[in-house]
Amino acid sequence: MDxxxxxxxxxxxKPLLGLIIAFFSISQLWADDIGKNMxxxxxxxxxxxxxxxxxxxxxxxxxxQNSDLEKQVKQLKEKLEKSKRGQGSVEILSGxxxxxxxxxxxxxxxxxxxxxxxREYPSLTSKIVSFLExxxxxxxxxxxxDQEGIRWACLKRGGYVSTxxxxxxxxxxx
Numbered sequence: 001m002d003x004x005x006x007x008x009x010x011x012x013x014k015p016l017l018g019l020i021i022a023f024f025s026i027s028q029l030w031a032d033d034i035g036k037n038m039x040x041x042x043x044x045x046x047x048x049x050x051x052x053x054x055x056x057x058x059x060x061x062x063x064x065q066n067s068d069l070e071k072q073v074k075q076l077k078e079k080l081e082k083s084k085r086g087q088g089s090v091e092i093l094s095g096x097x098x099x100x101x102x103x104x105x106x107x108x109x110x111x112x113x114x115x116x117x118x119r120e121y122p123s124l125t126s127k128i129v130s131f132l133e134x135x136x137x138x139x140x141x142x143x144x145x146d147q148e149g150i151r152w153a154c155l156k157r158g159g160y161v162s163t164x165x166x167x168x169x170x171x172x173x174x
Contacts, residue, residue: 109166
């Protein structure tokens with residue numbers, strides 16, 4: 001028998017007193033529930049604060065990475081300006097990794113193989129757009145080395161060919 005039932009059985013002839021005791025018993029149960037709810041809410045607040053701290057750390061890391069990337073972009077812009085003036089090479093980026101290095105040089109190349117592929121981009125997986133026959137001489141405006149170390153000539157007329165199959169002559173800039 002719980003406390004409420006014992007008190008009720010003794011107070012059968014005293015209804016007001018029974019109601020007061022019942023009210024206090026219910027109030028105690030509510031207080032217990034409120035206490036449990038408060039404890040649960042405190043735990044939830046602590047968990048949210050921990051997640052906020054973790055989010056802040058992640059945000060700081062992202063800001064640092066962004067700052068590093070901005071520095072890389074600035075350096076690459078400087079290299080690009082130098083290359084436009086014929087003073088250097090430029091790195092071509094995809095995401096955060098270097099995919100090619102470009103040398104802004106001009107020259108000619110004579111085809112050494114029976115037939116070579118002219119590709120849309122400087123990559124063995126790039127679409128083939130045409131062919132060049134042995135002995136043909138072509139002009140190029142840039143040399144590009146891809147991430148596999150393959151060197152490509154960017155043809156003045158468009159497209160790229162591997163320099164492996166060209167006898168290259170670089171034009172001296174005046």
